[in-house]
Amino acid sequence: MSMDGRIHLRVADKKAYVWDVEDIATIRSKHRLCGVFTGTLPHLSQQNLFLGVPMVLLPEEVVLLVENELAVLVDDPKAHIQPSVTELQRWNAQEKEFAQRHLALLAVAAKDSPGMSEEAVKKRKERELKKAAAAAAKSANVSSAEPDSSIFAPPADPAAPPPPAETQYTVVIPASSTLFEWYNDSTCLFTTIESAKAAGIWEYPSDLHERAKCGVFRGLWEQGMYMGGGIKFGGDYLVYPGDPLRYHAHFSATVLESPTFALTPMEIVAHGRLGTVTKKSHLLCGWDDEKKEVSYLSIEWAGFG
Structure with missing residues (x-):
């Protein structure tokens, strides 16, 4: 959404798409326009019963929003900026640095657990995180007034080795916008249907x-x-x-x-x-x-x- 509160409708191949979830909610709740979802859901890309972002609008809906000064049209292909060779090199260098730091931290974790491969250490970490999340959720749902259920648990084996200490590490990855500017729609906005037609990105109604x-x-x-x-x-x-x-x-x-x-x-x-x-x-x-x-x-x- 732009600074003046108008919704940005991204136009590609004469069709207007809405990618921002807040804009989609505004269009439906405040402006009584429904559109049609056309995007697949994460991890469920093979099904087409429930769809998600982006939302494509009917041409009549687009004309209504623009004429009522509720939205502007954006020439989406022109808004994408092709990075220069220098910017791509800087991006690749950053990606390589992050990968090296990640491998170094995995090596430290593997050193703390001899005999385990990096893949095994990674899987063990994932299991530990899942167990910790499940334990936190369970403790949050159990009232403090209930009796301690630990007496019903089997006694711990004194000969069993202690659980491995949890090793945490953080890799800070800056946003892509800090590396180079990849999208700028300030120079390809159209506030009227006539101006969008003159630019060749829109033609409805004709x-x-x-x-x-x-x-x-x-x-x-x-x-x-x-x-x-x-x-x-x-x-x-x-x-x-x-x-x-x-x-x-x-x-x-x-x-x-x-x-x-x-x-x-x-x-x-x-x-x-x-x-x-x-x-x-x-x-x-x-x-x-x-x-x-x-x-x-x-x-x-x-x-x-």
Whole structure:
């Protein structure tokens, strides 16, 4: 987020991404925009049921945020700075130094435990850390009023060797920003859709249909609705009365380029039947490009007689 409080939308290949978790929370909680997560989760990269950062926004959501002066567009590829040869050499030297220090400390630990390889020492340290964490969690959950459970534990073997002393060491690694500047978006920010179009990083809306979608999206949003993609339900949007995590969609909405846009009887029947099967009303949203207004007509299948 920039100094003036605007959210930075990182644009790459004509798509806007949000990488900052706090910005994602702000967009959803304060601005009622949901976006779609597209990133895989750490250690679960093969599954696609639960996704994470980054979040990609619908083009209509991007236009709404920028026009309301809530966000700015960033030319993300240009914001990445290619380091110089000198900076890369300095980085490699730092990495080599850290690796040597780490190996030296492992050698000291191995010297304290003769007969054990560096890999064995490393594994033993990991086991000791896990045991210490489990013991700390257990002691935190046990009330001081409870009787001492140590009397139920087996007696210690006097012939057993004492546990090895825990050796702790710290390797301080500075942040990469102290080595060289790798990202700077101050020279490639765009505060309006028009300036982003002129720079060639953004092109939405580019025709009447896309202007109609932006207008309808804004009209529903200004009425307090949440919107999501509606392609699976035969429309442009799904319209929710509240956060989609708490509510089902009440409408599937179709954007029409004009309030007098022609529809065939078959289309009207299809919208009505599909909306009824999915327990929704179908919303026809006609956009008046001259007046910049939206007219709404809902279709709901009803019985006769």
